[in-house]
Amino acid sequence: MHHSPLSPASTPGNSTLALVGHPNVGKSVLFHRLTGTYVNVSNYPGTTVEAARATARFDRTASLLDTPGVLALPSRSDDERATMRALLSENLRLIVQVGDAKNLRRTLNLTALLAELGVPLVLTLNMADEARACGVDIDTAALAGELEIPVVATVATAGEGVAALTDHFAHAKVPAPLLRYDAETEQVIETVSTLLAESVPHPHLAARGLAILLLGRDSEVERWLTTQATGSDILTRIHALAPLAGRDSLPARLARQRGHAADALARTVTQQSAVPDRTLSLLLGKIAVHPLWGGPLLLAVLYAVYLFVGDFGAGVLVGLLEENLFADILNPGIKDFVLSHLGQGWLADMLVGEYGLWTMGMTYALALILPIVTTFFLAFGVLEDSGYFTRLSVIANRVFASFGLNGRAVLPMVLGLGCVTMATLTTRILHTPRERLITTFLLALAIPCSAQLGVVLGVLGDISFGAAALWGLCVVLILLFTGWLAGQLIKGRRVPLVTELPPMRMPVMGNVLKKTTGRLKWYLAEVIPLFLLGTFIMFALDHFGALPWIIEAGKPIVTGWLGLPPEASAAFVMGFLRRDFGATGLFVLGSQLSALQAVVGMLTLTLFVPCIASVMMIIKEQGLRTATLMLAIIMPVAFFIGGLVNHLLRFAGFS
Amino acid sequence: MIAHTVRIRLTGTPTGHRVRLAEFGEEIDPLQREQLLAYGLVAQQPLTVLQQRPMTLVLCEHMELALEHGVAHHIWVEEEARN
Numbered sequence: 001m002h003h004s005p006l007s008p009a010s011t012p013g014n015s016t017l018a019l020v021g022h023p024n025v026g027k028s029v030l031f032h033r034l035t036g037t038y039v040n041v042s043n044y045p046g047t048t049v050e051a052a053r054a055t056a057r058f059d060r061t062a063s064l065l066d067t068p069g070v071l072a073l074p075s076r077s078d079d080e081r082a083t084m085r086a087l088l089s090e091n092l093r094l095i096v097q098v099g100d101a102k103n104l105r106r107t108l109n110l111t112a113l114l115a116e117l118g119v120p121l122v123l124t125l126n127m128a129d130e131a132r133a134c135g136v137d138i139d140t141a142a143l144a145g146e147l148e149i150p151v152v153a154t155v156a157t158a159g160e161g162v163a164a165l166t167d168h169f170a171h172a173k174v175p176a177p178l179l180r181y182d183a184e185t186e187q188v189i190e191t192v193s194t195l196l197a198e199s200v201p202h203p204h205l206a207a208r209g210l211a212i213l214l215l216g217r218d219s220e221v222e223r224w225l226t227t228q229a230t231g232s233d234i235l236t237r238i239h240a241l242a243p244l245a246g247r248d249s250l251p252a253r254l255a256r257q258r259g260h261a262a263d264a265l266a267r268t269v270t271q272q273s274a275v276p277d278r279t280l281s282l283l284l285g286k287i288a289v290h291p292l293w294g295g296p297l298l299l300a301v302l303y304a305v306y307l308f309v310g311d312f313g314a315g316v317l318v319g320l321l322e323e324n325l326f327a328d329i330l331n332p333g334i335k336d337f338v339l340s341h342l343g344q345g346w347l348a349d350m351l352v353g354e355y356g357l358w359t360m361g362m363t364y365a366l367a368l369i370l371p372i373v374t375t376f377f378l379a380f381g382v383l384e385d386s387g388y389f390t391r392l393s394v395i396a397n398r399v400f401a402s403f404g405l406n407g408r409a410v411l412p413m414v415l416g417l418g419c420v421t422m423a424t425l426t427t428r429i430l431h432t433p434r435e436r437l438i439t440t441f442l443l444a445l446a447i448p449c450s451a452q453l454g455v456v457l458g459v460l461g462d463i464s465f466g467a468a469a470l471w472g473l474c475v476v477l478i479l480l481f482t483g484w485l486a487g488q489l490i491k492g493r494r495v496p497l498v499t500e501l502p503p504m505r506m507p508v509m510g511n512v513l514k515k516t517t518g519r520l521k522w523y524l525a526e527v528i529p530l531f532l533l534g535t536f537i538m539f540a541l542d543h544f545g546a547l548p549w550i551i552e553a554g555k556p557i558v559t560g561w562l563g564l565p566p567e568a569s570a571a572f573v574m575g576f577l578r579r580d581f582g583a584t585g586l587f588v589l590g591s592q593l594s595a596l597q598a599v600v601g602m603l604t605l606t607l608f609v610p611c612i613a614s615v616m617m618i619i620k621e622q623g624l625r626t627a628t629l630m631l632a633i634i635m636p637v638a639f640f641i642g643g644l645v646n647h648l649l650r651f652a653g654f655s
Numbered sequence: 656m657i658a659h660t661v662r663i664r665l666t667g668t669p670t671g672h673r674v675r676l677a678e679f680g681e682e683i684d685p686l687q688r689e690q691l692l693a694y695g696l697v698a699q700q701p702l703t704v705l706q707q708r709p710m711t712l713v714l715c716e717h718m719e720l721a722l723e724h725g726v727a728h729h730i731w732v733e734e735e736a737r738n
Contacts, residue, residue, distance in 0.1 A: 255693070496687070500719070501720070501721055
């Protein structure tokens, strides 16, 4: 079965190839090379949380799947389950396993399981340049001989070996198995395989591979089995054959034996030579997680981001675009054009009036927010590509432990500074529903997205660095307190952190620019319609006389409790649509706000409801009930804390 | 001359020392054990301890792994001792 070049998966009509591999081994870069389709690529595990599909460049009739990274199979986490789901549901022509060339043993550990699925396989050992730099020399011919499949060394970022890889797709075969498990285990596998083959044969995957996954308690394969007729009964029988009890449970035994087989084969085909240390990369990596220097480095990084985004983006670039281009040239010209064609009236007012679609909606989106998010995405891309974010999880672990989380949760949090919507999706890299719930709540409450962060830094940076620092301190304290409280209230097991730290790398500017462009495209597509809708709502409220009424109604809270000018009520109405839209509303109040009012206003808006897209994502990931509950908590908390800070700062003499 | 091996905790191993993984303690649950195996932490695997604070950092072949003390404390390693 394993040596047959014509497996069930090679039947005519199947045209899908899947990239499968560990996290952070370059699957998405390879996917881009093979399809021309860009998916987000980063130097940290968990970038891909859902499978992406695109037409292959080398064969326009074939489609390629980029699956989320799997630490191991059987699947245990959401991203691993997503990959397993793809393997179960797709009629795959072949699997392209992408491995890290400098960690062959780990790569082969996964090969040992994929080899049992009965699907033709090609193994690509990616990041071959890093392996060479580490003195690792792999005899790919010998490895290909052992596995009886093509093995190709690649450097996907440089395109090295990619053509050779696609040439080998035609020669893919079902691999030779890496191991025979011990006699007792083999007997159980055989029993389950026979049971599956006779009762619920899978249309594409080999019964033996499914048996090994089921005995390893893969929840996704179990879910598939229970959807089959008599599947539940079969699952009960399988569980009886492989009880979980005891230190040497069957899943552990299977994993251990695969590990030994992978280790033995890796030793056979690998030669390690002595090479000089990659000094700078190692030094930076060490400093980033150093108990003493890690903190100061983080502060230095944050300050550099502040200078680039707050000073340069929100100051210089916004000045050039908003004042020099929009206020002096574009807006007067467009206003004249509209008025000369439409004359005075509600239509002209809707387009170029105080709440005009162009003068407010497009000006906010293009002149105020775009330069800010562009600088933020650039800075974020550089940090992402460098590998710094994963190292943050080490120094943040202790803080997150007080939330009942581990340092891994820092990744969605940091991503939330880019976009809370995408970060909410990324909470899938966390292991338990409890971790995902707490992280999602903290994201929704206290993590400002890039656009909002930029506006905040722009407004407060203009006042003083102290005002920006005070806002930052308040947000951090609220994050710490609510995180601690959530950790106390939401009961459950805390998973200790064990994580791989990818090497620090020099960011590839091409990758950073591509990523920034991709994010900006997505940003403009999402933000412009919402800004226009928000502006139209503001125009309608103003036109029909409701806005003055809202401002009046909001006075007790906005003016009395928060200490803001009455016009700030409009910013909160805008904030319902997007927090950055609301923040921009405060931005234009600019000179009317004192330092205290600016800090309180921005703080309240930071904590205010997340944007519509984020709410939809929270509903998708956590359900309507949880999302509603979160909003019901977040809104009053935002106003309560805003007012509390207002009164405390006044009491302390801050103005 | 190498005389015998002693078994110590990973968290008790000084920075810069090269050790071999001996076994996981009973305290490490099966899921975590699988995760460690998936990272390539198998018996007799050489490890270099890079750092102990704020977390235990080890070099396993060419991969840096960060382990929380709650896990690293229950990993037993062998250090070659001299008479």
